Amino acid sequence: MPPVSTPTYPRKEVVNLQRPSRFSLGGVGKGANAMQPIQEERPMTRSQSKVREKYAPFAQGAVSSNKPSFSVQLESTMKTSHPSVSLLTPRVKQHQHSQENHHQQLQQSLMKSLRKTSVLEQRKHAEEYAQPTPMEVDLVTPRVRHLSTTLLSLAKQNEKRVRNGDNTEVARPSRGLPFASGIKTTGMASEPMSMLKSGLKTASLRARQVHEDMERGGGGSGEEDGGVGTRIMVYVRLRPMSKKEKESGARSCVKIDNKRDVYLTEMALETDYLRLKRLRGRHFTFDAAFPDNTSQEEVYQTSAANLVEAVLEGRNASVFCYGATGAGKTHTMLGTVQQLGVMVLALKDLFAKLKQRSPEGEHVVRLSYLEVYNETVRDLLSPGRPLVLREDSRQGITAAGLTQYQAFSADEVIELLHKGNTNRQTEPTRCNETSSRSHAILQVLVEYSVPQEIGKVLRVGKLSLIDLAGSERALATDQRTLRSVEGANINRSLLALSSCINALVEGKKHIPFRNSKLTQLLKDSLGGACSTAMIANVSPSNSSFGETQNTLHWAARAKEIKTKGNEANEEIHLMPEDQEEKSKLLAQMQKENQMLRLQIARLERSFLANQNNVSAATPAAVGSMPFTPAVPSRRNSMDPGAAATLDTVVRREHKTMAEKKIWELQRTVELLEMEAEKTRRDGALREEKMNASIMALTAEHNLQLKRKDEYIRNLCNSMNKVGSPAVEKVVASPIKCLEKILSQRAKAKDKAVSEKADKAAAVAAEKGSQYNTPKGSTHTGSRPGSSVRATTLAKADPKTLGVTTRRMKRIAQQTPASPVAKTSVLPRFFSPSKAEEQFASCKKRTFWDITNSPNSHMRSPGLSNGRTSLLRQPGFARRKISPEHDY
Numbered sequence: 020m021p022p023v024s025t026p027t028y029p030r031k032e033v034v035n036l037q038r039p040s041r042f043s044l045g046g047v048g049k050g051a052n053a054m055q056p057i058q059e060e061r062p063m064t065r066s067q068s069k070v071r072e073k074y075a076p077f078a079q080g081a082v083s084s085n086k087p088s089f090s091v092q093l094e095s096t097m098k099t100s101h102p103s104v105s106l107l108t109p110r111v112k113q114h115q116h117s118q119e120n121h122h123q124q125l126q127q128s129l130m131k132s133l134r135k136t137s138v139l140e141q142r143k144h145a146e147e148y149a150q151p152t153p154m155e156v157d158l159v160t161p162r163v164r165h166l167s168t169t170l171l172s173l174a175k176q177n178e179k180r181v182r183n184g185d186n187t188e189v190a191r192p193s194r195g196l197p198f199a200s201g202i203k204t205t206g207m208a209s210e211p212m213s214m215l216k217s218g219l220k221t222a223s224l225r226a227r228q229v230h231e232d233m234e235r236g237g238g239g240s241g242e243e244d245g246g247v248g249t250r251i252m253v254y255v256r257l258r259p260m261s262k263k264e265k266e267s268g269a270r271s272c273v274k275i276d277n278k279r280d281v282y283l284t285e286m287a288l289e290t291d292y293l294r295l296k297r298l299r300g301r302h303f304t305f306d307a308a309f310p311d312n313t314s315q316e317e318v319y320q321t322s323a324a325n326l327v328e329a330v331l332e333g334r335n336a337s338v339f340c341y342g343a344t345g346a347g348k349t350h351t352m353l354g355t356v357q358q359l360g361v362m363v364l365a366l367k368d369l370f371a372k373l374k375q376r377s378p379e380g381e382h383v384v385r386l387s388y389l390e391v392y393n394e395t396v397r398d399l400l401s402p403g404r405p406l407v408l409r410e411d412s413r414q415g416i417t418a419a420g421l422t423q424y425q426a427f428s429a430d431e432v433i434e435l436l437h438k439g440n441t442n443r444q445t446e447p448t449r450c451n452e453t454s455s456r457s458h459a460i461l462q463v464l465v466e467y468s469v470p471q472e473i474g475k476v477l478r479v480g481k482l483s484l485i486d487l488a489g490s491e492r493a494l495a496t497d498q499r500t501l502r503s504v505e506g507a508n509i510n511r512s513l514l515a516l517s518s519c520i521n522a523l524v525e526g527k528k529h530i531p532f533r534n535s536k537l538t539q540l541l542k543d544s545l546g547g548a549c550s551t552a553m554i555a556n557v558s559p560s561n562s563s564f565g566e567t568q569n570t571l572h573w574a575a576r577a578k579e580i581k582t583k584g585n586e587a588n589e590e591i592h593l594m595p596e597d598q599e600e601k602s603k604l605l606a607q608m609q610k611e612n613q614m615l616r617l618q619i620a621r622l623e624r625s626f627l628a629n630q631n632n633v634s635a636a637t638p639a640a641v642g643s644m645p646f647t648p649a650v651p652s653r654r655n656s657m658d659p660g661a662a663a664t665l666d667t668v669v670r671r672e673h674k675t676m677a678e679k680k681i682w683e684l685q686r687t688v689e690l691l692e693m694e695a696e697k698t699r700r701d702g703a704l705r706e707e708k709m710n711a712s713i714m715a716l717t718a719e720h721n722l723q724l725k726r727k728d729e730y731i732r733n734l735c736n737s738m739n740k741v742g743s744p745a746v747e748k749v750v751a752s753p754i755k756c757l758e759k760i761l762s763q764r765a766k767a768k769d770k771a772v773s774e775k776a777d778k779a780a781a782v783a784a785e786k787g788s789q790y791n792t793p794k795g796s797t798h799t800g801s802r803p804g805s806s807v808r809a810t811t812l813a814k815a816d817p818k819t820l821g822v823t824t825r826r827m828k829r830i831a832q833q834t835p836a837s838p839v840a841k842t843s844v845l846p847r848f849f850s851p852s853k854a855e856e857q858f859a860s861c862k863k864r865t866f867w868d869i870t871n872s873p874n875s876h877m878r879s880p881g882l883s884n885g886r887t888s889l890l891r892q893p894g895f896a897r898r899k900i901s902p903e904h905d906y
């Protein structure tokens with residue numbers, strides 16, 4: 020087996036006018052075009068040299084096949100197209116062997132000749148040059164090809180104009196931005212740009228096709244290109260045996276051979292080759308395998324350095340570590356202060372290379388760091404609420420609200436990384452003292468411009484560095500704790516990752532990326548336009564045999580995953596050639612600017628007119644909103660082409676507005692849902708609390724009822740024994756109340772009576788009449804008996820109270836047999852209000868009623884002094900009185 024050498028990348032120039040999405044995970048520049056010829060100043064890869072060998076005869080002009088070489092084709096075409104081209108032919112020949120000059124000459128001659136040729140000739144030229152031969156792919160710069168394709172589209176347009184009777188022609192004054200001279204510019208300000216774009220698109224499609232053809236033919240595959248290709252590069256790293264493992268008598272079960280073969284044996288010895296041979300079934304081959312003594316630097320250089328290079332070329336790249344818990348993933352990705360990991364080394368390298376490529380500092384590096392913990396996405400640089408993942412066609416998967424920090428140096432990045440790691444969920448488990456309980460993803464977005472001869476090239480690349488949490492057995496960690504919940508979530512997400520790997524390898528149509536947050540975030544790294552490296556970490560210990568086998572199995576599977584062509588995200592800002600052209604271009608640009616301003620103003624007016632409709636529309640309604648053309652009066656006066664362009668622009672703007680509105684509405688709905696969920700949760704919590712307090716109160720109430728019952732029972736029992744001190748005590752208190760009330764009322768009544776009597780006396784004195792007491796005489800004021808009775812009641816307290824007490828005792832003696840009386844009668848008996856009520860009902864019968872009643876003979880001998888006894892009142896007097904009673 021040949022040793023693995025660090026692969027090299029061809030430098031590729033690609034034109035892409037569509038700015039890539041900046042914040043997606045590896046999903047930058049979907050659909051970006053690519054022309055990937057191989058430049059000569061760089062060392063060729065094996066695939067390139069194969070192509071070169073294949074087409075060498077053509078390159079040298081030797082006629083080994085019927086097809087002429089590209090240069091011969093070009094020359095002959097030029098000769099036939101215009102006589103002036105022949106003057107250039109010697110120059111082309113002269114620089115035939117110097118590739119760089121050759122390309123320049125080709126381009127210049129092509130431009131000059133096309134400038135002077137007729138429309139039909141232009142078309143002929145362009146058509147010829149837009150058909151690249153395999154040789155062209157190798158030798159012609161993308162600029163020549165893109166210009167030829169652009170010219171083809173220009174020629175087609177001119178032809179159309181001529182057919183339509185329009186005599187204006189598309190001129191091509193410089194090698195820079197093509198523009199239309201003499202074309203009516205009303206409403207056509209964006210035409211040059213759109214023409215250029217359409218040209219580039221065609222070129223891009225063609226280039227992509229050629230690139231794919233090359234790949235199919237075996238040249239330029241990811242494997243041979245050193246990782247910036249179409250399949251995931253998989254590396255395996257074996258960690259040293261830990262002290263704990265050594266102490267427990269564990270033995271190594273992994274053997275690495277040839278720096279890429281991994282043998283898994285249950286009890287392998289270093290020298291046990293026979294056994295190794297027998298266990299060929301457990302032999303895996305990877306892009307590289309690192310034995311336990313491999314340094315961090317070596318791991319980085321082999322696995323990730325190429326990807327940093329790719330990012331600087333404007334591509335997307337990602338590196339992720341995979342393996343069981345404690346296998347060394349975090350050590351590989353983060354490392355320690357003495358042994359910096361891949362993340363840190365990559366960032367250092369990135370800044371160093373960026374400084375070389377963009378010495379003027381025209382670069383921006385943005386950084387974000389997130390984790391997936393228990394199926395929630397969190398921002399590690401500014402922790403807060405969980406983030407929501409969103410997917411759109413332009414940006415791919417994004418975490419809404421993720422903070423992006425701009426970093427200016429590697430040290431700053433390392434500081435941010437450190438800050439993020441302090442916020443990361445790390446807990447000790449039985450397997451690992453510093454076990455990561457979450458998947459962490461560091462995204463670095465690089466944007467920089469490089470001055471080149473044709474203008475400035477803006478490149479945007481993205482690097483995702485992922486440290487996955489390790490899969491683990493429930494028994495290996497802690498059971499029935501938070502750790503086990505975390506472990507279950509980690510395993511679930513890794514299982515989802517395995518299903519995605521399976522589906523990708525089997526080429527299924529549906530890949531279940533949505534099964535977990537992790538796979539959603541890794542979508543572009545696994546199946547998108549991204550160069551990806553996977554580092555599978557394994558433990559050497561035979562106690563982890565199962566986990567190691569599992570890891571190696573999935574790593575071997577991942578090797579088969581094909582990713583989409585990862586094209587560079589580049590934008591070329593072309594520069595004019597000389598002063599005259601510059602001023603022309605400037606004038607043109609200013610004109611264009613003015614037109615665009617007018618257009619914007621018009622569009623703004625039309626948007627304002629439609630705004631009400633848009634804002635009132637629901638998402639569904641917005642989607643189906645009818646298109647209202649903007650300012651029809653102006654459009655009517657326009658050239659039909661310009662009107663169409665304007666219509667397209669307005670339509671696009673409408674669509675964008677509608678999409679924005681839909682997005683906003685979706686966000687509002689999401690927020691409302693979240694709010695509703697929160698309220699629901701709060702409500703449930705409150706209800707729970709209320710239920711708990713109700714239960715407590717009910718228990719308390721029941722307890723009190725029990726006590727009360729007990730008390731009543733006791734009291735009723737004790738009341739059976741009349742005269743006991745307890746009964747006396749219970750009886751005394753309501754009586755005291757009664758006594759108080761009675762005395763107060765009597766006082767009040769006496770006062771009123773005496774006042775009335777005084778008044779009557781005064782009146783009588785005045786009249787000089789006599790007051791007669793006999794029957795039929797006139798009474799003034801109240802009845803004299805009432806005041807006497809009240810006074811008697813108040814004064815004869817001891818006696819009255821004695822009677823009441825005795826009566827109560829008697830009632831109590833009669834009641835205890837009844838179960839009702841046992842529990843609830845007592846309070847009613849002794850209620851002062853009841854006694855008062857009784858008293859009130861007594862009052863209803865007057866003194867005269869009593870004395871004139873049929874029972875009036877039952878006058879107590881003790882009350883012969885004219886005072887009325889209470890016994891005369893109903894309820895008392897009607898009872899038959901036995902002689903032993905003292906009343």
Ligand SMILES: Nc1ncnc2c1ncn2[C@@H]1O[C@H](COP(=O)(O)OP(=O)(O)OP(=O)(O)O)[C@@H](O)[C@H]1O
Nearest residue numbers: 258259344345346347348349350451454455488489
């Ligand atoms: N290549 C290595 N050289 C020296 N020590 C290593 C190496 N790889 C791992 N270790 C040590 O092994 C232990 C476990 O490693 P690490 O924390 O990186 O595992 P992990 O795979 O990230 O685990 P988890 O998934 O639980 O986070 C650490 O103490 C680490 O220092």
